[in-house]
Amino acid sequence: xxxxxxxxxxxxxxxxxxxxxxxxxxxxxxxxxxxxxxxxxxxxxxxxxxxxxxxxxxxxxxxxxxxxxxxxxxxxxxxxxxxxxxxxxxxxxxxxxxxxxxxxxxxxxxxxxxxxxxxxxxxxxxxxxxxxxxxxxxxxxxxxxxxxxxxxxxxxxxxxxxxxxxxxxxxxxxxxxxxxxxxxxxxxxxxxxxxxxxxxxxxxxxxxxxxxxxxxxxxxxxxxxxxxxxxxxxxxxxxxxxxxxxxxxxxxxxxxxxxxxxxxxxxxxxxxxxxxxxxxxxxxxxxxxxxxxxxxxxxxxxxxxxxxxxxxxxxxxxxxxxxxxxxxxxxxxxxxxxxxxxxxxxxxxxxxxxxxxxxxxxxxxxxxxxxxxxxxxxxxxxxxxxxxxxxxxxxxxxxxxxxxxxxxxxxxx
Numbered sequence: 001x002x003x004x005x006x007x008x009x010x011x012x013x014x015x016x017x018x019x020x021x022x023x024x025x026x027x028x029x030x031x032x033x034x035x036x037x038x039x040x041x042x043x044x045x046x047x048x049x050x051x052x053x054x055x056x057x058x059x060x061x062x063x064x065x066x067x068x069x070x071x072x073x074x075x076x077x078x079x080x081x082x083x084x085x086x087x088x089x090x091x092x093x094x095x096x097x098x099x100x101x102x103x104x105x106x107x108x109x110x111x112x113x114x115x116x117x118x119x120x121x122x123x124x125x126x127x128x129x130x131x132x133x134x135x136x137x138x139x140x141x142x143x144x145x146x147x148x149x150x151x152x153x154x155x156x157x158x159x160x161x162x163x164x165x166x167x168x169x170x171x172x173x174x175x176x177x178x179x180x181x182x183x184x185x186x187x188x189x190x191x192x193x194x195x196x197x198x199x200x201x202x203x204x205x206x207x208x209x210x211x212x213x214x215x216x217x218x219x220x221x222x223x224x225x226x227x228x229x230x231x232x233x234x235x236x237x238x239x240x241x242x243x244x245x246x247x248x249x250x251x252x253x254x255x256x257x258x259x260x261x262x263x264x265x266x267x268x269x270x271x272x273x274x275x276x277x278x279x280x281x282x283x284x285x286x287x288x289x290x291x292x293x294x295x296x297x298x299x300x301x302x303x304x305x306x307x308x309x310x311x312x313x314x315x316x317x318x319x320x321x322x323x324x325x326x327x328x329x330x331x332x333x334x335x336x337x338x339x340x341x342x343x344x345x346x347x348x349x350x351x352x353x354x355x356x357x358x359x360x361x362x363x364x365x366x367x368x369x370x371x372x373x374x375x376x377x378x379x380x381x382x383x384x385x386x387x388x389x390x391x392x393x394x395x396x397x398x399x400x401x402x403x404x405x406x407x408x409x410x411x412x413x
Contacts, residue, residue, distance in 0.1 A: 101156075110155060
């Protein structure tokens, strides 16, 4: 928002989501202005006997600012309040019946109450208190000059104005509290999503440590034993193998230190080998025993360990979501290796998990211990290997998760 936009006054209820609510203050102000303007002229001239020119001027000053009150209610109040007091003083110069209300006739009360409501919706408490004190002071001060004596009905101006100010202020503060709650919920949701993403990335990094450490260990062993396995190695080649082994050991040490940073208090052990495609069948069988029928189409292709681990975790989280949100639903899990239809890129592993609608609508989400963070974890694992993920509901009420994971080295990221 630019400084000019920040200083530009906004209409009352301009932040409402519905258009008719945003237009409501303008409509009310227009109706009041159209109705009160001629009514004030007629009442002041016919009932109170005020001069027509003076009555017209007072009517315009008391009614027209109601349109300004939609945007600048305090500025409108200055004009209307002064006009109301001036009207009361003008009526002292004419002889009107005792039954008529003074110092503020009924049409002035209506306009002033509407103006006070607009003030309450816009201004701070301190301003509202000052406005009410000015209203009460003027009302009481004019009461000392009452031509027919003062009574309780002459205080309607103060009472009704105070009620309108209080009502508008309460509505404004309630709206402000709700707006802050929505903002806080939005911030909390964003922070929760960011924390979930960071936790999942750290978890992926811990799991991939085993995969990378295995390859680095093989490099270290091969480099260390090269001079014993290969006869008549030149000295410079032997030194090169020694340097490779030292570099590999140093990399392993750096990885272990990094892993120590990524671990938290809840991460214990993690000494078991990381799963891959071969373990997906066991995962499907376990889900079929507890969550519902599951069809599985396996794939025996050799894939990189990082891809196999990502495929396993994607299937694991997708099946966990089926158990949580669609218990008893028939599920289809398939793994396949194919090439893109356009011929671009190398082979890709397709991971597909599709569940049908549950036989009965669940009474509520079934809380079970998950292994990741839903779609956030899936997308991070797919992004890790440079793949794509398509997940979303189906027209029949089911859900589909489809991941494409590249298998060739040039496609892996």
